[in-house]
Amino acid sequence: MTTIGQVCERLETIAPTRLAEEWDNVGLLVGNPEQTARKLMTCLTVTPATAEEAIRESVDLIVTHHPFPFHAVKRMTVETTVGRLLWNLARHQISIYSPHTAWDSAATGINQQLATGFELDEIEPLLPSEGDPDQLGAGRVGNLAQSYTLLEVVERAKNFLKIDRVQYVGDPQQPVKRVGVACGSAGSFLPTAAAANCDLLFTGETTFHTCLEAEALGIALILSGHYASERFSLEQLAAVLAGDFPDLKVWASADEEDPLVWV
Numbered sequence: 101m102t103t104i105g106q107v108c109e110r111l112e113t114i115a116p117t118r119l120a121e122e123w124d125n126v127g128l129l130v131g132n133p134e135q136t137a138r139k140l141m142t143c144l145t146v147t148p149a150t151a152e153e154a155i156r157e158s159v160d161l162i163v164t165h166h167p168f169p170f171h172a173v174k175r176m177t178v179e180t181t182v183g184r185l186l187w188n189l190a191r192h193q194i195s196i197y198s199p200h201t202a203w204d205s206a207a208t209g210i211n212q213q214l215a216t217g218f219e220l221d222e223i224e225p226l227l228p229s230e231g232d233p234d235q236l237g238a239g240r241v242g243n244l245a246q247s248y249t250l251l252e253v254v255e256r257a258k259n260f261l262k263i264d265r266v267q268y269v270g271d272p273q274q275p276v277k278r279v280g281v282a283c284g285s286a287g288s289f290l291p292t293a294a295a296a297n298c299d300l301l302f303t304g305e306t307t308f309h310t311c312l313e314a315e316a317l318g319i320a321l322i323l324s325g326h327y328a329s330e331r332f333s334l335e336q337l338a339a340v341l342a343g344d345f346p347d348l349k350v351w352a353s354a355d356e357e358d359p360l361v362w363v
């Protein structure tokens with residue numbers, strides 16, 4: 101018999117919460133660690149669709165990348181989306197755990213997986229956590245085996261993430277060798293990528309003005325969309341947890357979709 105608490109302990113090893121950003125809200129956010137866990141679902145975000153799937157499938161624990169709830173909750177009524185989802189999940193005794201920025205930065209977390217997906221060598225944190233015993237930190241930076249054109253690296257990103265479209269900033273023929281990666285919405289890493297001599301910064305999404313600034317700095321950007329930059333890692337995390345807890349049924353949400361439709 102596995103408890104929710106034992107799964108939380110394992111998640112703490114995979115994505116130590118000390119790696120989370122100060123503003124973040126990580127760990128067990130809803131639920132009871134002593135409850136037995138039989139079914140575990142990972143997802144990128146708790147939404148009406150993923151909550152409905154969890155309730156339908158009698159899930160005991162949702163591991164959601166994005167914290168839920170994220171902001172302080174003073175009222176839990178069905179009048180708001182957050183209140184309604186919390187109320188319904190709690191009524192069905194579904195616990196919620198979020199690793200968020202701890203998972204972004206973890207040794208086997210999203211950014212490490214992205215760096216490996218780009219086939220980078222000499223991978224290091226883009227923004228090292230000061231004094232971290234494992235020398236981890238936010239984002240990753242590394243070098244391609246040789247110089248490629250931006251367009252070639254775009255193709256590599258699409259293949260790895262299994263998507264048909266990305267956005268990019270830069271000259272399609274410009275050479276790219278040193279690459280920074282930061283999942284989600286990480287345009288704020290542009291100055292850090294510039295300081296690390298990156299030719300390219302990959303992230304999920306950013307603002308128009310960050311795109312202009314990247315162009316002015318001569319740093320290429322590849323934007324995959326927030327969903328594609330992170331969701332793949334929740335499928336990988338489900339596979340890891342399924343291996344760790346053979347008595348649990350573990351899967352990545354089947355009903356979760358990118359709310360943005362790419363045409």
Ligand SMILES: [Zn+2]
Nearest residue numbers: 284285326330
């Ligand atoms: Zn995100």
